[in-house]
Amino acid sequence: MAALINVPAKAKHGDVIEIRTLTSHIMETGFRHTADGKLVPRDIITSFTCRYNGAEIFRADLFPAIAANPYLSFFTVAKESGKFEFEWTGDNGYSSTASASIAVE
């Protein structure tokens, strides 16, 4: 469930800021076999969403080709002080959230 979020604490109005997220997840591809030949079932995060004061600013569909512990970096324009909310959802009902706040001058 652990997630690392990197958002600048402060920004000027109109600045383009980078948001970096890292979450812990095995991202089991569903293509691997155990030593006795059994297929290891797929267990991945399939979707990531970032909302800025409620409005969606970034979304991603993830596939088994995304490495374990998915890292994502993207950009947004700092418009107003408030909160970023992050949500990861995936196989077997996986769901995890995190948030970060920003002060915009």
Added chain:
Amino acid sequence: MPTTRRQFLSLAGGATVAGTIPIVTIRPLDATPAMLTAAIRNVVGEAQIRTGRVKLDIPPLVENGNTVPMTVSVTSPMTANDYVKSIHVFNEKNPQPNIGNFYLNPSSGRAQVSTRIRLADTQKVVAVARLSDDTFWQVAADIVVTLAACTEEMN
């Protein structure tokens, strides 16, 4: 024995490293395996795909295919009338052709996304961007992988 394309590419990759000039070969998408083409058509539909505007930053030689850093950026002013709607990344030889879809909007400010991916073999990675006028732009990069991901046995 005649030199195969694969041998040639791995030699070319080795020479690139020896020369310390990291060159990512960029070629038009002529002879791609059917799965990659189908996956791209699934996103693009019948629209024409042009080469350019998209930049794919990925190491040309990768020791461990389990985690390969990748950055896709698109040249765009990112205004309300001219912005990047989405970025789609595909591969040629993993068990599945999709890597990720990333959806942006004018408030993204900069059309750039980074993540870490898995590569099961020495292969080509393709990034396609959909702009707000529904034109599609792409770039392809060849990557040499020495340790493959995805299909190894689980301990």
